Amino acid sequence: MTGTATATPYRSARHTGRDGFLRTLHGEWTKFRTVRGWVIGTVAAALVTVAVGLLGAAGSSIACSGPDGGSCDHTPRTGPGGEEVRDAMTLVHRSLTGDGGITVRITSLAGLYAPGGRAQVGAGPGTGMVAGLQPWTKAGVIVKDGTKEGSAYAAVALTGGHGVRMQYDYTHDLAGTPGAVSASSPRWLRLTRAGDTLTGYDSTDGTHWATIGTAHLAGLPATVQMGLFTTSPEYVVTSGSFSGSSYGGPSKATAAFDSVALRGRTGGAWTGDLVGGPDRGPGAGGSDLGYKESGGTYTLTGSGDVAPQVPGRGSPGKTVETTLVGAFAGLMVVAVIATMFVTAEYRRGLIRTTLTASPLRGRVLAAKAAVVGAVSFATGLAAAAVAVPLVEAVEKSKHFPMYPTPFATDVRIVVGTAALFAVTAVLALALGTVLRRSAGAVTTVVVAIVLPYILAVAAVLPAGPSRWLTRLTPAAAFAVQQSVHQYAQVSVDYTPADGYFPLSPWAGFSVFCGYAAAAVAAAAVLLRRRDA
């Protein structure tokens, strides 16, 4: 046996299997970046996202000449939280320095509104206005950081349809005793200040008090204005037509207060102010807005609202999400590329080489998904990060008021759009793997994402089915681009067509991720089971 050398088979010094995923990933990345059409397509996806957004801005104009010669003065009034607010009311106030409080009895609250939607508040009763309270007509006591619009405040008010509420800094709303008032069953309201803490109480008899809640108004100065207020928002009707779903008219309310008791270091005489100005109310020329005092009874007539300004189809303002309308075009391009990333392999037979080179099929799918997801994320991030400020700048240059959004919301919208691109790509890749045919996969992705959006948002369907569509279908994902909030204390149609999705941003996005995960799971199973 001597002389016969045993041939040792060659073994690579490299440990096989180690960094196997990274190699597959590298291989898939090389495939992606060397196909010119896909690289061009990726750049095109970003460009169309911005371009269609700019087109949307170019196609928008705002009329600067109102019937009363109104100008383009749309400077938003922002509240302490940075959101746009409405701050219009009839206010009767004195100054308060340091701690103190106010207690009143409210004996009546009555309102008038214009059901036709065209009458002016100042036209007086009988001329197109009928009696009735709005659900969020408010009359009560308030502590406010001056009479400037948008300043911090806390208030305890009787409302037209929601009982006593304590509201502060426009966006906060706490419920007190329900029910309406009459001369025989009046309501007592009390608001006290201790440092930055304001506490609201109500009572049905003036002896037994119930605490509604407390508000912490950080940075409230030592001297504030304290007094009575009345205001009444627009009458809103939901009709759900194709062009717009709600219409309404101005309203006004008159409230009678007595037994006014002040506590603390108060100064100055009672002063009546129309906060927001008479022209800021829902109708111009508020001649009978104001207050009267006789024998300790204060009668205030007010119109307007002290609440967040909510965007809707009727409002002239633009929201951040309108700058991202081009994302639809970008998503379609991304879906096409991501589908081709796998179907092209089936068409050309490359899939057999791929699976021979890396027999762990799940790993191939994961690598493909990682490549196409990461590329799409970067594309979406770049496109959204350019589109949002650029389209906003164009809209501002055309004098559109933009609804201000906190920086964190802008970041969420941009990152959410990038994530939307990434998940769309993964979904398209998975469907391409399942169907192995490009046309079917692309159509399924686009129809699943875009068609429910069109049916819901372009107001083809009524509000009810629209809400379900944006809750259950992949189109729920567009909630991630929503910057607007729903406020229970503002009566507006919160429909998808007005820009309000039924789910919260990330909840809606998770629905979409659920579809993508199901598709990836199906793709993994089928890729393992089937011959390539």
Added chain:
Amino acid sequence: MSGLRQAVHAEWTKVRTLPGLLWLLAAVAALTAAVSAAAVAAAHCPAAGCAQDPAKLSLTGVQFGQAGVAVLAVLLISGEYGTGMIRTTVAAMPRRTTVLAAKALVLAGLVLVAGTVAVSGSVLAGRLVLPGHGFAFSPAHGPVLRAAAGSVAYLVLIALLSLGIATAVRDSAAAVGAVLGLLYLFPILASVVSDPDWYRHLQQIGPMTAGLAIQSTVPSSSPAPIGPYTGLAVLATWSTTALLTALTLFHTRDP
């Protein structure tokens, strides 16, 4: 003329023997009717007055069905490019106009049949459900008939538009992306522009928005951006332009 007849026969044989194509067509017809049925089942007319056009509502499925029709049209031509079959086809029938015309005729015939089934199913669902939900809806009513027949014509025109785009683009994924983008982007863009002129023009030139004007039977509060027949004519212009472009490219390019 016999050349065209033979070409049509050849194309019909391809469609008939390709796995899945006729099943796709049947599924599209069934799903179109199902989407329409779901839409009418979800709609209720409040006592204050109906805001929705009942005919439009009962034909909601067409917005879905057009995507299926587009896929069918794209597969008819891109499938040949994908497998190289197009070279055999052109070798057997060197007159390329005849090839494209034959494909268009077969496609139009298929979609006409499937579209009629889908639209009939949709109208039937509307007839059965809508009166119970407070809508006045009668399929025998003139405008409703126009909306229904127009919807079938709409689907045929969408198929021809898709065929033209797919012949020009050749790759099926890119073609179907282009078709759906062309259809869906106009209504989305129209929903964000606030200039009434832009809004009107976007509705007038978009193949989907203009073509679907044939479905409106109730005069809305605001004037319609485009009349029903004019809208269908706009879509027909799109389809013709796409087919002529495709024909030119088909003639000048190597298959």
